[in-house]
Amino acid sequence: MISLDEAQRYVLRDLEALAPVAVPLDDALDRVSAQVVEAREAVPGFTNSAMDGYALRSDDTSAGPARLRVIGSVLAGDSPRPRLESGEAIRIMTGAPVPDGADCVCMIEEVTVRPRGDEIQVARALSHGENIRLAGEDVAVGQVLVTPGSELGPVLLGLVASQGLDSLLVHPRPKVGVLSTGDELIDSRGSSVFGKIHDVNKRLLLASLCQSGFDTVDLGIARDDYDEIEKGLSRGIAECDAVVSTGGVSVGDADHVKTVITDRCSGRARWMQIAIRPAKPFAFGLSESGTPVFGLPGNPVSTLVSFELFVRPALRLLAGHTALARPMVTAVLDCPIPRRRDGTIHFVHAFAEFHLDGHFHVVAAAPRGSHSLRAAANANILAMVEDGDGLVAGETVRAMILNPAQPDPGRSNRFTLPLM
Amino acid sequence: MISLDEAQRYVLRDLEALAPVAVPLDDALDRVSAQVVEAREAVPGFTNSAMDGYALRSDDTSAGPARLRVIGSVLAGDSPRPRLESGEAIRIMTGAPVPDGADCVCMIEEVTVRPRGDEIQVARALSHGENIRLAGEDVAVGQVLVTPGSELGPVLLGLVASQGLDSLLVHPRPKVGVLSTGDELIDSRGSSVFGKIHDVNKRLLLASLCQSGFDTVDLGIARDDYDEIEKGLSRGIAECDAVVSTGGVSVGDADHVKTVITDRCSGRARWMQIAIRPAKPFAFGLSESGTPVFGLPGNPVSTLVSFELFVRPALRLLAGHTALARPMVTAVLDCPIPRRRDGTIHFVHAFAEFHLDGHFHVVAAAPRGSHSLRAAANANILAMVEDGDGLVAGETVRAMILNPAQPDPGRSNRFTLPLM
Numbered sequence: 048m049i050s051l052d053e054a055q056r057y058v059l060r061d062l063e064a065l066a067p068v069a070v071p072l073d074d075a076l077d078r079v080s081a082q083v084v085e086a087r088e089a090v091p092g093f094t095n096s097a098m099d100g101y102a103l104r105s106d107d108t109s110a111g112p113a114r115l116r117v118i119g120s121v122l123a124g125d126s127p128r129p130r131l132e133s134g135e136a137i138r139i140m141t142g143a144p145v146p147d148g149a150d151c152v153c154m155i156e157e158v159t160v161r162p163r164g165d166e167i168q169v170a171r172a173l174s175h176g177e178n179i180r181l182a183g184e185d186v187a188v189g190q191v192l193v194t195p196g197s198e199l200g201p202v203l204l205g206l207v208a209s210q211g212l213d214s215l216l217v218h219p220r221p222k223v224g225v226l227s228t229g230d231e232l233i234d235s236r237g238s239s240v241f242g243k244i245h246d247v248n249k250r251l252l253l254a255s256l257c258q259s260g261f262d263t264v265d266l267g268i269a270r271d272d273y274d275e276i277e278k279g280l281s282r283g284i285a286e287c288d289a290v291v292s293t294g295g296v297s298v299g300d301a302d303h304v305k306t307v308i309t310d311r312c313s314g315r316a317r318w319m320q321i322a323i324r325p326a327k328p329f330a331f332g333l334s335e336s337g338t339p340v341f342g343l344p345g346n347p348v349s350t351l352v353s354f355e356l357f358v359r360p361a362l363r364l365l366a367g368h369t370a371l372a373r374p375m376v377t378a379v380l381d382c383p384i385p386r387r388r389d390g391t392i393h394f395v396h397a398f399a400e401f402h403l404d405g406h407f408h409v410v411a412a413a414p415r416g417s418h419s420l421r422a423a424a425n426a427n428i429l430a431m432v433e434d435g436d437g438l439v440a441g442e443t444v445r446a447m448i449l450n451p452a453q454p455d456p457g458r459s460n461r462f463t464l465p466l467m
Numbered sequence: 468m469i470s471l472d473e474a475q476r477y478v479l480r481d482l483e484a485l486a487p488v489a490v491p492l493d494d495a496l497d498r499v500s501a502q503v504v505e506a507r508e509a510v511p512g513f514t515n516s517a518m519d520g521y522a523l524r525s526d527d528t529s530a531g532p533a534r535l536r537v538i539g540s541v542l543a544g545d546s547p548r549p550r551l552e553s554g555e556a557i558r559i560m561t562g563a564p565v566p567d568g569a570d571c572v573c574m575i576e577e578v579t580v581r582p583r584g585d586e587i588q589v590a591r592a593l594s595h596g597e598n599i600r601l602a603g604e605d606v607a608v609g610q611v612l613v614t615p616g617s618e619l620g621p622v623l624l625g626l627v628a629s630q631g632l633d634s635l636l637v638h639p640r641p642k643v644g645v646l647s648t649g650d651e652l653i654d655s656r657g658s659s660v661f662g663k664i665h666d667v668n669k670r671l672l673l674a675s676l677c678q679s680g681f682d683t684v685d686l687g688i689a690r691d692d693y694d695e696i697e698k699g700l701s702r703g704i705a706e707c708d709a710v711v712s713t714g715g716v717s718v719g720d721a722d723h724v725k726t727v728i729t730d731r732c733s734g735r736a737r738w739m740q741i742a743i744r745p746a747k748p749f750a751f752g753l754s755e756s757g758t759p760v761f762g763l764p765g766n767p768v769s770t771l772v773s774f775e776l777f778v779r780p781a782l783r784l785l786a787g788h789t790a791l792a793r794p795m796v797t798a799v800l801d802c803p804i805p806r807r808r809d810g811t812i813h814f815v816h817a818f819a820e821f822h823l824d825g826h827f828h829v830v831a832a833a834p835r836g837s838h839s840l841r842a843a844a845n846a847n848i849l850a851m852v853e854d855g856d857g858l859v860a861g862e863t864v865r866a867m868i869l870n871p872a873q874p875d876p877g878r879s880n881r882f883t884l885p886l887m
Contacts, residue, residue, distance in 0.1 A: 072670065073673075076674045076677055076678065077678065088659050088665075090664075090840070091664070092659065092661075092663075092664055093661060093662060097838070099717055099718050099719040099720075120720070122650060122691070122719075122720065122721050123649055123650055123651040123691070123719075123721065124649065124650025124651035124652070124662060124663060124691070125650075125662055126661065126662055127661060127662065138720075140719040140720060140721055141717055141719055141765070141766075142649070142651055142664075142765065143651075143662075144661070144662050155718060180838065184839075185838070185839045185840060185841055186840075186841055192841070192844075200674070200678070200844070200870060201670075201671050201674035201675040201678060202671065202771065202840060202843045202844040202846075203844045204670050204671075204674050205667045205668075205670045205671040205674070205767060205840060205844075206667075206840055206841065206844055207670075208665055208666070208667050208670040209664070209665050209667045209840065210665070211656065211659060211665050213656045229543055229544060229562070230542060230543055230544025230545070231543040231544035231562050231563075232544070236631065236633045239508055239512065239631060241512075241513060241546065241547060241564070242513060242544060242545055242546055242547065242563075242564050243512075243544060244510075244511070244512060244562075244629070245508075245628055245629050245630070245631050246628070247625045247626075247628050247629045248625075250492065250621075250624050250625050250627075250628040251621050251622065251624075251625040253493075254496045254620070254621035254624050254625070255621040257496055258496065258497065258620070258621060271542070271543070271544070297519055297561055298519050298575060299519040299542075299543075299560040299561055300519075300540070300542065300558075300560060301542050301543065301560055345561070345562065346561075347625060351622065374821060375821065376821045376825070377821070377822075377823055377824070377825040378825065379825060401794060401795065401796045401797070402797075403797055404797070405796070405797040405798065405799060405825075405826045405827065405863060406825045406826070407825065418517075418600070418605070419604075419605045420510070420605060420606075420622060420625060420626055420629070421605055421606055421612070421626060423622045424612075424620070424622040424623045424625075424626050426622075443825060450620060
């Protein structure tokens with residue numbers, strides 16, 4: 048058995064982010080930038096009003112209540128106005144350019160307007176710069192807005208749009224082929240036959256890949272036959288950026304996948320027994336062209352764990368991400384997690400919630416040695432239990448957050464809003 | 468000014484989840500189930516081996532080392548075998564059906580095979596049921612696997628697939644029209660002109676909607692003109708499940724959106740001043756046909772906050788979710804958050820990290836009263852600061868988690884894996 052660390056390093060070694068492509072901003076969401084974006088325009092581009100009110104000179108208000116002559120109005124989108132002189136004010140709307148000479152804006156609520164509208168009275172002294180947004184206050188020309196490796200979320204895309212850019216150089220989303228293997232598998236639409244099971248792993252992997260932002264190709268189901276598996280994996284290597292298969296990597300007589308991966312991957316390949324539970328057996332190879340090929344164990348819960356530990360980090364690397372891991376948290380156990388000493392790290396699906404004490408609390412964990420997909424379906428974290436006699440309530444555990452948004456259906460209702 | 472609570476209730480009142488549709492499992496990911504799924508098949512469907520090894524009768528091993536005659540082999544996917552008698556064993560692979568008569572499996576590593584392969588020696592006593600998965604152990608026939616309101620993640624879809632089902636009744640993804648308004652706006656591709664700004668809000672909203680799992684329709688940019696705004700919103704009401712506009716809801720002379728929403732929404736409509744900062748002004752209406760129309764403030768940071776507090780929860784309701792809010796956490800401040808007493812709840816974009824003490828730590832916060840989109844781009848939480856004199860380092864703050872996966876680019880590297 049090798050360590051998890053050694054297995055992860057074996058997989059990640061030699062992998063590189065896919066070559067960048069230019070895409071319109073519409074297609075850039077959640078991808079990783081492959082370029083620097085420097086501001087070519089300041090934001091705001093011109094000094095403008097933060098409020099609806101009157102632009103004026105603060106000096107005019109420093110000696111007590113002031114009467115000012117209203118010389119016009121300026122709306123957002125208007126062209127520049129003539130210079131404002133002492134004793135004058137101009138009606139101004141939020142976002143409108145502040146005329147030269149004015150250095151502050153008095154909110155409309157603080158002004159008394161004379162009946163004819165040509166004069167206002169300002170009761171208090173305003174300070175220089177009040178209610179004004181200065182040109183370049185948010186973004187100065189030349190400032191770096193996006194660095195290579197940045198994840199392009201909505202706000203970063205908004206910043207790019209503020210520069211009048213409509214395309215970006217990004218790393219492509221990896222295209223991933225998924226192959227299920229096993230004589231016992233029937234298509235999910237097939238009717239039930241004794242000794243056969245509906246293929247679950249392909250559905251798990253296609254959905255997990257999609258949720259993690261990767262594109263997928265369904266390579267079907269291969270029988271436990273060397274040639275059929277070789278054909279499936281070869282198609283994946285030819286068409287995709289990575290290939291993931293399930294089944295056929297254990298020590299059984301029909302476990303051909305590990306052999307095909309070893310034969311087919313002339314880059315390098317290795318069949319491993321890893322000191323983790325579940326998901327001990329695992330095969331990995333690099334094709335001659337450098338395409339990574341993953342051989343995951345066939346039990347669905349093992350498939351899920353193997354995906355999290357080896358496949359997802361590697362594909363994030365291909366997609367250009369620098370942070371490859373799920374966010375990790377130290378969680379407090381409100382329930383025990385049993386296990387036995389066997390020299391492995393034990394991964395346990397569990398459900399956790401944020402409590403008001405600021406801790407993430409594990410409130411339910413899958414039963415010991417569980418291969419229960421039902422328990423995994425209710426989980427939002429994957430707890431990592433070191434070799435030992437298990438953990439009792441009150442202890443802490445390190446855990447990967449799989450789905451932070453997953454609500455506790457028992458507690459929520461339609462009016463569960465953040466502030467209620 | 469009305470309270471945030473009152474405004475949120477005004478929006479959510481009368482909204483209902485969109486009518487369910489049947490979709491193939493391929494299209495069901497991250498949608499909300501509108502049906503119950505009861506298991507019609509047990510999982511496992513038949514008692515099978517959890518290991519590669521030999522199936523045998525545990526009684527045969529109870530009296531000390533046993534020699535057993537190997538009568539054949541059974542692979543995953545094979546049909547049932549004849550009954551196993553005392554003194555016999557059968558070679559069996561993981562997932563293969565356990566023959567009648569056998570009640571346990573001895574791992575291949577624990578067996579001594581006689582040279583001709585027709586006999587094995589088992590050194591230790593095995594217990595009844597060892598290394599065997601019983602039919603129905605994970606899922607029993609009739610058990611409820613999916614309830615209405617469940618979010619269909621990868622594992623739940625896998626469970627559905629295990630039942631041979633390939634479609635599900637789900638709530639549709641809301642289709643949301645987005646309209647930007649303002650004379651100062653130019654298309655993001657347009658060149659820069661004094662007094663004009665590139666439209667940022669539409670990009671922010673389209674990407675935010677997409678990331679939250681909604682479909683979008685770009686309704687373009689409307690000038691500050693009643694008819695033009697009315698045309699844009701009417702198109703949205705006709706084509707979409709919800710309409711979101713930005714700008715034109717303040718007290719300024721050119722703020723027509725609030726008027727159009729009030730006029731156009733015969734269901735009910737209201738223009739509000741809410742005791743929050745930013746995003747104080749807000750308009751909401753229900754069209755005659757029941758389509759919600761949101762009028763968000765035009766400053767981009769206000770748009771983001773208004774989206775989080777009003778639009779996203781309402782659209783999640785339309786999509787069938789029961790938990791409408793982002794996950795909330797109590798975070799420890801490693802930096803101060805200044806503010807002033809003004810009777811509002813203050814929403815501050817900030818960046819937080821999980822630390823080894825089990826707490827979420829706020830390590831940077833947007834400057835006071837900030838309208839900085841750049842600060843928002845670096846944020847992964849939205850802190851909620853109650854009215855008062857601000858918070859100092861060491862205090863705690865409640866916060867919505869906007870993007871739990873967002874890494875700290877300064878700390879990460881390609882080998883940042885969960886276990887290293």
